[in-house]
Amino acid sequence: MRKIASKEIEEKVKELCMSANYNLGEDVIKAFKKGLELEESPVGKEILKALLENAEIARTEQMPICQDTGVAMVFVDIGEDVCIEGSIDEAINAGVEAGYKDGYLRKSICDPLTRQNTETNTPASIYYNIVPGDKLKITVSPKGGGCNNMGRVTMLKPADGVEGIKDFVIKRMSESGANPCPPVIVGVGIGGSLEKVAMLATEALLRPIGSKNPEPRLAALEEELLEKINNLGMGPQGLGGRFYAMAVHIKMFPTHIASLPVGVNVCCHASRHKEITI
Amino acid sequence: MDNFIKIVPPMDDAVVSKLKAGDMVKISGTIYTARDTAHKRMVDLLDAGKPLPFDPKGQIIYYVGPAPARPGKVIGSAGPTTSYRMDPYAPRLMEVGLKGMIGKGGRAPEVIEAMKKHKAVYFAAIGGAGALIARSIKKVEIIAYEDLGPEAIRKMEVEDFQAIVINDIYGNDIYQIGRAKYARNE
Numbered sequence: 001m002r003k004i005a006s007k008e009i010e011e012k013v014k015e016l017c018m019s020a021n022y023n024l025g026e027d028v029i030k031a032f033k034k035g036l037e038l039e040e041s042p043v044g045k046e047i048l049k050a051l052l053e054n055a056e057i058a059r060t061e062q063m064p065i066c067q068d069t070g071v072a073m074v075f076v077d078i079g080e081d082v083c084i085e086g087s088i089d090e091a092i093n094a095g096v097e098a099g100y101k102d103g104y105l106r107k108s109i110c111d112p113l114t115r116q117n118t119e120t121n122t123p124a125s126i127y128y129n130i131v132p133g134d135k136l137k138i139t140v141s142p143k144g145g146g147c148n149n150m151g152r153v154t155m156l157k158p159a160d161g162v163e164g165i166k167d168f169v170i171k172r173m174s175e176s177g178a179n180p181c182p183p184v185i186v187g188v189g190i191g192g193s194l195e196k197v198a199m200l201a202t203e204a205l206l207r208p209i210g211s212k213n214p215e216p217r218l219a220a221l222e223e224e225l226l227e228k229i230n231n232l233g234m235g236p237q238g239l240g241g242r243f244y245a246m247a248v249h250i251k252m253f254p255t256h257i258a259s260l261p262v263g264v265n266v267c268c269h270a271s272r273h274k275e276i277t278i
Numbered sequence: 279m280d281n282f283i284k285i286v287p288p289m290d291d292a293v294v295s296k297l298k299a300g301d302m303v304k305i306s307g308t309i310y311t312a313r314d315t316a317h318k319r320m321v322d323l324l325d326a327g328k329p330l331p332f333d334p335k336g337q338i339i340y341y342v343g344p345a346p347a348r349p350g351k352v353i354g355s356a357g358p359t360t361s362y363r364m365d366p367y368a369p370r371l372m373e374v375g376l377k378g379m380i381g382k383g384g385r386a387p388e389v390i391e392a393m394k395k396h397k398a399v400y401f402a403a404i405g406g407a408g409a410l411i412a413r414s415i416k417k418v419e420i421i422a423y424e425d426l427g428p429e430a431i432r433k434m435e436v437e438d439f440q441a442i443v444i445n446d447i448y449g450n451d452i453y454q455i456g457r458a459k460y461a462r463n464e
Binding site: 040041043047050051053054057058061062063064065066067068069104105106107108115117119144145146149177178179181231232233234235237238239240241242268269270 | 314315342343344345346347348354355356357359360362382383384402404405406407408409410412413426427428429442452453455456457458459460461462463
């Protein structure tokens with residue numbers, strides 16, 4: 001058994017919260033530049049240039065890319081041969097609290113009914129996964145409310161098939177319009193069960209933009225959906241144009257013979273996630 | 279190329295009447311911030327016949343919950359939040375003189391109707407460009423609801439704050455116009 005102190009986890013989570021909020025991923029920067037070539041709308045081009053400038057200011061001045069520094073989603077892959085000294089849950093939440101405080105990040109978590117802010121941006125949304133090995137991998141992904149609000153889950157009939165899936169995803173994006181801060185990434189979950197499909201759509205967002213789905217039938221479906229969504233003409237910020245979605249990412253899982261669950265989780269252009277392996 | 283229309287609040291009917299969906303504007307002067315819970319509290323005050331924390335006549339409300347300022351800075355990142363969540367409250371504020379709103383995303387038909395009726399406009403700033411937008415904010419003061427943290431009402435002094443007119447007083451909507459222009463039917 002390899003021992004990892006919870007204090008180390010706390011410190012890493014704190015750093016990841018700050019780093020993810022200040023430094024936009026290279027895949028997103030590359031997608032903006034590609035978008036500049038594809039975009040036909042002059043306003044759309046100006047928006048993409050502004051987003052590149054915004055990312056540069058955030059990186060150099062250590063300011064959050066977006067004021068909505070999100071709910072802190074934390075994905076943890078725990079190796080079977082790892083023994084954590086102390087409470088991992090407490091360590092992650094302490095790391096989030098410290099990162100959001102010392103990093104001048106916005107605290108956006110509140111009681112759902114009274115709307116009273118917890119003032120620490122905790123509790124974080126933490127998801128554990130047991131994997132082989134003696135390593136611990138932590139991914140911190142701050143997710144903004146604007147794009148999160150556009151997500152939906154539906155339970156289609158098996159008879160609806162792949163056409164039903166396409167209709168649901170395209171309709172969802174058409175209705176989302178400018179709300180989720182396009183250019184967006186569209187995460188699609190297919191299969192599993194009600195709770196599983198939401199996670200599939202969420203995990204799909206963590207895949208780098210520009211990476212190809214290893215399953216050819218899903219890669220083809222991703223391309224088709226991307227083209228159809230962009231053909232709606234909504235463009236950057238929904239003001240009209242070609243480049244509304246940067247990518248469609250699909251994650252699939254076997255499902256029940258009675259079900260065809262589909263989930264959509266939209267991510268704004270400030271697609272933030274940073275990971276570390278201890 | 280600088281084809282921006284300069285705006286200095288408060289705005290009157292004459293200023294608002296000239297703005298058309300799709301116009302680019304640069305706003306300088308005082309604007310006020312409010313989002314979800316601040317809107318609810320303001321409408322509760324109006325329902326109780328009490329005054330608002332600021333006189334909304336001719337003013338612009340910016341839907342924003344800024345990130346905290348680093349020491350020596352005026353403000354942290356401060357881009358717009360999604361506007362439809364303020365739709366249940368916006369017409370009530372236009373009734374008492376509000377002339378402009380800044381946010382992102384489409385508005386409900388009844389809000390667009392209220393803009394026509396009360397001669398008010400809706401602007402969008404670039405969602406997710408909070409670090410860039412913060413550069414046009416020169417001074418910030420919390421004037422109400424400090425307990426709401428990022429949702430407190432702030433009085434902001436801005437300089438050349440860039441936005442685009444989404445809905446004008448004539449019922450035009452640049453989201454619909456822009457989309458129709460670039461849509462491709464298969």
